[in-house]
Amino acid sequence: MATNRILAFVLIVVGAILLFFAYQSSQSLGDQVTEAVTGRFTDATIWYIILGAASAVAGIGFLLFGKSPGR
Secondary structure: OOHHHHHHHHHHHHHHHHHHHHHHHHOOHHHHHHHHHHOOOOHHHHHHHHHHHHHHHHHHHHHHHOOOOOO
16 A cells, blocks of 8 residues: 555544544533634634544545556
8 A cells, every 4th residue: 555545544534533523522511602602612623623624635635636656
């Protein structure tokens, strides 16, 4: 397996884990209260969402458009 594919899978898994943490964080009582009062999630939750989505998209991009040795 090429190094690019391994990196792509690692990025996808890390992105999925970060998005899971974002979901768990957004369902916490403190985050629910903050969202009800301010209309926004906490900064930590927002960073989990941003970094998780960016990592997953980068991994999918590497997987689809990355160079492979046979091409």
